[in-house]
Amino acid sequence: MTEMDAGPEFVWDDQVAVRSVHFHDPDAPAATIVTPSVFVAVQDGQGRFLLVQRRDSGSWEFPGGRMDVGETAIEAAVRETAEESGMRVRITGLVGLFSDPAFVIQPVAGEIRQPFVVCFQGVAEWGSPRPDEIETTDAGWFEPAQVEAMTLEPGACRWIHHAIAGSSEPHLE
Template sequence: MARTEYYDDPEAPIPNRLVVAASAVVTDALGRILLQRRTDSGLYALPGGAMDLGESLPGAAIREVREETGLDVEITGLVGTYTDPRHVIAYSDGEVRQQFNVCFTARVTGGTLRISDESTDLRFVAPGELDGLPIHHTQRLRLRHFLGDRPAPYLG
């Protein structure tokens, strides 16, 4: 299923759903950040996805990272909350979501890096190499907040 992201775009479709989602900035010992190239958009993004009934939001982030990358992680902190109603995500099946994402930090505790059906590439990327990758600007915002060494999580 294809997806298109809109930000502050008067041509964006009107949201018909709000889905609670979690993402994670997973780093390795060299400080590189794990990114996946999504099959639905072709863009690089942090691993993450929707929370299921019966799980916590940190648990959703852990599960999504495992499903999308094969890695086991533990949550180590909070980057921020991302709920800007100007960020709309439209799917080819007619679902149109208003963004609702909580982004955590995480470290790898096990597993083996492997591509899932949700991605075409997985890689740990040095912060200086991020500008050369196709990344939606709302994902770049999360990365910027992570790399900015903020004194408190972003609340937006």
């Protein structure tokens, strides 16, 4: 199965389903809301990427999440990275905008979301990777070849692959 025809992934937290992720799944429910989200492709001086492991699925992704009311996208990106990985970052650029309507997140309760993702580039200012033990169970620096072999969060594969490719132009969809 490729990332483009993945069915739902049911995510568990202590044996209780918390959400299902649908990526190009013809049986996905229709989204009821678009949710602004931010993720950060943080690189260190050796070209490695910072990734966090999600508690609910065990999959890996860049640190990030939903924006809060009253904050800018950059503020949300810095906050989410610090919360999930223990790293303070400075935003340096844009990997891309990702708004695929066939990427749907269905929580057990609440509105079915279509994420609108802004993926930034960033550099570490201080800190050492560490999980928050709430949303993330691991965090670390990984070589691009290592990242390609990891189990990545559905949907996140796209912005991770674009960041690794290192295009000088942001991806726009």
